Amino acid sequence: MDLEAVRTFAAIAEAGQFQKAAVDLSITQQAVSKRVAALERDLGVRLFTRTPRGAELTIDGQAFLPHARELLRAAERAVASVRAGRRPLRVDVLNSRGAVSGLMRDFHRAHPDIDLDVLMLHDIETAVAAVRSGTIDATFRAVAMPGRPLPEDIASVRVLDEPLHLLTGPAHALAGARTLTVADLAGHRIWMPGIVPGTEWGAYYADLVAEFGLTIEATGPNFGSDALLDTIADTPALATFMSERTRLVWPAAHGLRRIPVTDPTPVYPHSLLWHRDNPHPALPALRAHLATAAPTPGTPGTWTPAWTLPR
Template sequence: MDLDTVRTFVAAADAGQFQEAAVELAITQQAVSKRIAALERTLGVRLFTRTPRGAALTIDGQAFLPHARELLRAAERAVASVRTGRRALRVDIIASRGAASGLMRDFHGAHPEVELDVLMLFDIESTITAIRSGSIDASFRAVTVPGRPLPEDIASVRVNDEPLELLTGPAHALAGARSVTLAQLTGHRIWMPGIVPGTEWAAYYDDLVAEFGLTIEATGPNFGSDALLDTIADTPALATFMGGQTRLVWPAGHGLRRIPITGPTPVYPHSLLWHRDNPHPALATLRTYLATVASHGAPGTWTPDWANPK
């Protein structure tokens, strides 16, 4: 199958107009029409119908579109298989201050010869799409969320358990504690405005609440970590959870307390995700490095059942 015709079909489907597809592909509208016609002859079906607003996919066109996208992704991976050594390793770390960022800094220190591009995507669906398309090589995520198993072409390995800590202001009832148990947190308000429904971290905290009867409030907009720290410092009734490997800096006057949690210690399970066919040589180097520093499954810790596949 001619990949130029497939690429033209996808461009026209996304644009909804042959003229816009022509502009995107830097060819004439007539060339777009000819390529679509050639693809329709190859498949033996109509892919588009003309509408007053442009071109709409037929039922056959809708059925063919996801396969067309996969054909283009396969072509990109084929090209990347002989060019991967010429570009940086692209890794998604979710947040610049989190545990994954620290792992990648340490990896860079151990392997300064590996050129890196560090990105921060939002949810696991976007991440998987990026991994499958080849736009990133790997990502640090929590898997597998119930009801959403990873696609068969996506591999994962658990590389790091990050212990949660309680973060309080100086006037909080638990501010003077050297450590707290999860049972002691019952009845206290844990404010976490960054929890977004449908994300893997939302699934994690839902299970934590269900298991230990905690009260986690996700109300209000998320104005970032600085605003969160300001609120926790000024509000005696509120505390929040913070990853023990998350780097934080706050004004000296805030008097914030980072308190270890025990009995058990809840840990957030970070896994590395990658495409099974990704040939980038530095990806193998990263996986080998992480295998040597991996830390997970320690006694006295808690993770959701879905983070511990049998």
């Protein structure tokens, strides 16, 4: 089977038009048509129906699409298997200010000879798909969400449990506390704009609310961390959760308080995910570094959701 014809088929399915696919692939529309015709002859079925709006998949085309994408992913992994030693290690850290970004900075200081590409993807499905396709070598995630087990070809290891702190303004009722129990937070409004339903962090906070009867509000637009800090500083009725290793800077006049939470301590579980067949020579070095760089997860007196994978 011609791999370029399969790639052309997938591009048309994505674009919905032969002409748009031709532009995306930097070939002529005639070449696109020839490739599809040859693929249809090989398969003995029609893959597309022409419509005034472009091209629609036939029933056979719909059945073939996921297999075509898997063929392309397999081809990408095959290429990566012989090029891995000549390209940077590509790792998704979710965001630049969080704990795992710090872990990767520590790794870079410990192994300055290893080239790194650090990316920030949004949701776990995008990240896992990128790991499976070979687009990235590893990702840090909280796994596995309820009803969404990891694919068999994805390996994981829990590398860090990060405690949550409560962040308040100076006029908040809890601002004077040196530590707080989870029970102390009941009845207080915890504001966390930007929690996205369907993400692993969304599932984490939903379980935290259900377990301890907390009130977490995700209302309003997410204007980023600076706007969040401004609002918390100026609004006595609101507080927010902040992970222990999150690196943020705010004006001294804000008077923000960062208070550890105990009894139990809610911790966010960070795991490293990678493809079992990934051949990149730097990946074992990263895993070995993480095994010694952070405290062992699962410390007594902490809480994580029941769906969190063990170490």
